[in-house]
Amino acid sequence: MGGCSSCQCLKEKCDPRWLILFVIAVAMIVDCILFTVVAPIAPAILYDTEYGKRNTTFQNSSTSYAVSSYALLPESSSRKPYLDQIINTTERPGNKGECYKGKEYIHNENVRVGLLLAIKAIMQLLTNPIVGKLINRTGYDAPLFWGFLIVFLSSLMFAFSNSYALLCVARGIQGIGSSFTTVPALGMLAQVYPDDAERGRAMGIAMSGVAIGLLAGAPFGSAMYEFVGKTSPFLVIAAMALLNGALQLCVLRPTKLSPTAIPPTPYKNLLLDPYIMVTAVGLCIANFTFGMLEPTIPIRMMEIMCAPRYQLGLAFLPSVITYFIGLNVFGGLAQKIGRWLCIMLGLIILGISTLFMPLAVNIYGLIGPTAALGFGFGLMETSVMPLMAQLVDLRHTSDYGGIYAIADIALCIGYALGPSCGGAIAKTLGFTWLAIILGILNIAYAPLLFLLRNPPGKEETMPVLSQEEKQEEEDL
Structure with missing residues (x-):
């Protein structure tokens, strides 16, 4: 009883829209932390569980034995080649101290890690149209709450999975949970903030939740895995998911189904809209780029930078x-200078930063390119989601379940193809060619965003019957 009264008091004292925005931002944070935790530690999980703990010793640990063996060799010219071999196996461009054994195994991990990361996007891609249709029948609150439950289940499964197959299952469940989180969250924001300027600010705050999740996930997961253990980051995320579920019960109405009053625009009409497609493909390419780099950069760091x-x-x-x-x-x-311009500049910055990635020989060399990568991605993402809602308002009916299902499908195609294709290309052609291909792709597509500079609204056409009646009156 006290908990319910506290929730009621919270609703009365605060603007309901800000409470909804806060709940959505927390949901985005939890979903994105789980998303980014997996990527950097997945190669290490597979390396430790499959290559074997006995093989995870660093080469520098055997250096002392090698040097002592060298000291026992007789004074002769044969000692120099042996010393050269020691130096060549212990020194690397990025780090002269430590390096992993089993370089061939690490190199071959590109494809398997890429597939593991892509499974989430594939399942999210398949689930998005279902969620979009479901929102029309239930409203936004219930699907968002179901998303919390699925993300919580996925976190627990990640914590206790000890094989590649179980990790893939957990990743697939995570994709379903992300679909039930992202689509209703963005649709709800577009609905409660009908004003374009307010909507842009609200979505910027919500996407800041994504940024916080991305900011915390990768370093948090790597540090917890290294110093506490494999299960620790996922158990913390599961606890955060429970907190998000409690907030949703207080602020939203997940037990009450509220079908949308506005007739939704059919998916076919949205997909055939050229302006929506140009925007969606740009979003897909940006996430395709990030999806390719996400599994290949950690593997390159293990393989080349030690x-x-x-x-x-x-x-x-x-x-x-x-x-x-x-x-x-x-x-x-973005609203003042043009959202289309922000998206175009974001793609250009993404392309340039990707071209500089192969030049890094240690983690410090990655700072500049990855910083530019994040800036370009943020420049694009702050504009693309409000622009999607604006295009629907301008050219179709203001129902947001379908348009954000399409936006999330575009995102998922990028993340489904990115890790799987990126791992295969990195294994076959090398990381340098992978970066060149991605850089050219982003820069080449960017000029097409100029088409969104001034998209037309709905064509106001007179019904055929009315035209015929008017013609008859003129004839009389």
């Missing part, structure tokens, strides 16, 4: 910091 496990997540720290800055700086400015 980076310890805690650094695998820290490599993404500059990108999420600048992503957060970009969301807050350009949230209000």
